[in-house]
Amino acid sequence: MSTPFYVAPEQVMKDRADYARKGIARGRSLVATTYADGIVIVAENPSNTLHKVSEIYDRIGFAGVGKYNEFDQLRIAGIRHADLKGFNYSRHDVDALSLANQYAQILGQTFTHEMKPMEVEILVVEIGEEAADDQMFQILYDGTVYDRTGYTALGGDTEAIGERLEESFDERLELGAAVKQALRALSGPDRQLVPDDLEVAALGRSNGRRTFRRVLEAELAELVT
Amino acid sequence: MNLPLFPVGDDPGSDFAQLVRQQNPQPVLQDGDVLDLPHGTTCVAMRFDGGVLVAGDRRATSGHLISYRTMQKVFPSDRHSAVAIAGAAGPAVEMVRLFQLQLEHYEKVEGKELSLDGKASQLSALLRQNLPMARAGMVVVPLFAGYDLRIGEGRLFQFDVSGGRYEELEYGTTGSGSLHASTVLKLGYRKGQTRDAAVNLAIEALYVAADEDSATGGPDFIRNLFPVVATVTSGGYEQLEDDEVKSRSQELVDRLIAQGTPS
Numbered sequence: 001m002s003t004p005f006y007v008a009p010e011q012v013m014k015d016r017a018d019y020a021r022k023g024i025a026r027g028r029s030l031v032a033t034t035y036a037d038g039i040v041i042v043a044e045n046p047s048n049t050l051h052k053v054s055e056i057y058d059r060i061g062f063a064g065v066g067k068y069n070e071f072d073q074l075r076i077a078g079i080r081h082a083d084l085k086g087f088n089y090s091r092h093d094v095d096a097l098s099l100a101n102q103y104a105q106i107l108g109q110t111f112t113h114e115m116k117p118m119e120v121e122i123l124v125v126e127i128g129e130e131a132a133d134d135q136m137f138q139i140l141y142d143g144t145v146y147d148r149t150g151y152t153a154l155g156g157d158t159e160a161i162g163e164r165l166e167e168s169f170d171e172r173l174e175l176g177a178a179v180k181q182a183l184r185a186l187s188g189p190d191r192q193l194v195p196d197d198l199e200v201a202a203l204g205r206s207n208g209r210r211t212f213r214r215v216l217e218a219e220l221a222e223l224v225t
Numbered sequence: 226m227n228l229p230l231f232p233v234g235d236d237p238g239s240d241f242a243q244l245v246r247q248q249n250p251q252p253v254l255q256d257g258d259v260l261d262l263p264h265g266t267t268c269v270a271m272r273f274d275g276g277v278l279v280a281g282d283r284r285a286t287s288g289h290l291i292s293y294r295t296m297q298k299v300f301p302s303d304r305h306s307a308v309a310i311a312g313a314a315g316p317a318v319e320m321v322r323l324f325q326l327q328l329e330h331y332e333k334v335e336g337k338e339l340s341l342d343g344k345a346s347q348l349s350a351l352l353r354q355n356l357p358m359a360r361a362g363m364v365v366v367p368l369f370a371g372y373d374l375r376i377g378e379g380r381l382f383q384f385d386v387s388g389g390r391y392e393e394l395e396y397g398t399t400g401s402g403s404l405h406a407s408t409v410l411k412l413g414y415r416k417g418q419t420r421d422a423a424v425n426l427a428i429e430a431l432y433v434a435a436d437e438d439s440a441t442g443g444p445d446f447i448r449n450l451f452p453v454v455a456t457v458t459s460g461g462y463e464q465l466e467d468d469e470v471k472s473r474s475q476e477l478v479d480r481l482i483a484q485g486t487p488s
Contacts, residue, residue: 049336051336054333054336055333056333073230076334077228077229077230078228079330079333079334080228080229080244080330081226081227081228081229083241083244083326083329083330083333084226084229084244084245084248085226086326087241087245087322087323087326088226088249098226102226102227102228103228105227105228106228106230210329
């Protein structure tokens with residue numbers, strides 16, 4: 001009878017974390033910030049069809065970085081969770097926190113029990129009636145949840161992006177200025193990003209029941225010039 | 226509630242009704258007496274230049290009694306379509322709720338709206354699922370109308386209990402007062418009519434239906450209750466203000482009084 005090789009649990013976890021982190025860092029990053037009317041998400045994404053940012057429910061938005069098929073599966077599960085909850089109870093009972101906890105469970109479970117962790121990082125945002133009630137939950141590949149205030153960055157190189165945001169961050173900007181601020185943080189000093197490289201969506205308190213709205217090319221070009 | 230993740234073969238895709246069935250199984254109906262439930266009545270829909278109009282009265286009845294005077298039978302199903310219902314009030318309103326969510330769910334999962342024909346097919350499917358309920362007396366017969374963004378025109382559909390779907394090119398009606406309402410529409414409908422002409426015609430059709438059919442409610446100036454009238458154009462779904470429907474109802478009544486015949 002052969003004895004399986006012993007590998008220390010610390011080593012297993014570290015290997016998995018490294019694997020997931022590497023996968024996430026390969027992709028492009030995104031930034032979410034609060035602005036005068038709600039929350040805006042600016043993602044570096046050259047594709048017009050494979051979205052990183054999406055609507056979950058009336059006041060809840062989603063963004064993911066890393067492996068597309070993995071975060072898209074989580075995105076759809078999130079829409080199902082929200083629509084079913086709103087159908088079974090009421091639209092007011094659907095909230096970002098419970099969704100973030102569900103994501104954390106799935107990601108944590110996959111991280112410890114499956115062959116391969118998910119190479120994704122997820123952001124769930126919810127806008128409140130007042131700016132003070134806005135929420136941002138960031139969930140890592142291992143199920144760790146962070147409650148962010150004001151701004152956050154996901155993907156590779158988030159430290160540098162976060163530092164650039166921290167320098168200039170102002171939560172009362174109008175949409176155009178907020179997108180420009182996020183764009184500067186994303187591109188850094190050495191690169192010049194153009195509207196074609198971006199996917200932008202905003203959850204605005206003045207948008208009616210469904211607050212999620214994509215900022216499409218023509219409008220985006222106008223906003224950032 | 227946990228996160229609805231499915232193995233590859235069981236995944237319901239963008240079908241919300243299927244997802245609801247998987248998550249909350251419905252009780253199987255037993256054969257038994259036909260239930261006497263509140264029923265909603267007359268709704269009309271017609272095309273006009275630049276869009277389509279949907280209107281419905283406000284009354285729900287149980288047998289010979291009025292059970293509800295302020296019922297809403299016309300709803301937005303999404304930005305560019307409207308649905309109106311006649312029949313058993315409970316299942317009808319529930320069907321509308323599921324239909325609205327079905328369209329929204331599809332749009333969010335797939336990232337784009339269904340085509341207008343696709344939306345009508347979804348409503349057919351919901352009606353087919355309701356067939357066992359219909360046989361127990363809970364009949365629902367909707368009207369569906371919307372603005373087709375692909376061809377830039379308003380379109381409308383009538384249905385039967387089994388989910389049969391029939392596109393109408395001019396106007397459609399449903400409910401117990403539909404016979405009388407459709408006569409008014411048949412005589413008054415003009416191809417390419419303006420929105421205002423369509424609104425007046427819809428109010429008159431519902432007035433005549435209420436005049437002949439005890440289950441349909443007319444304009445109620447005492448309680449300030451008037452039909453719900455909505456239009457769908459390239460700009461989307463829009464419900465008319467109560468004041469506008471009130472003043473147009475008043476004009477109709479004044480005209481009938483001046484004629485000396487209650488129509």
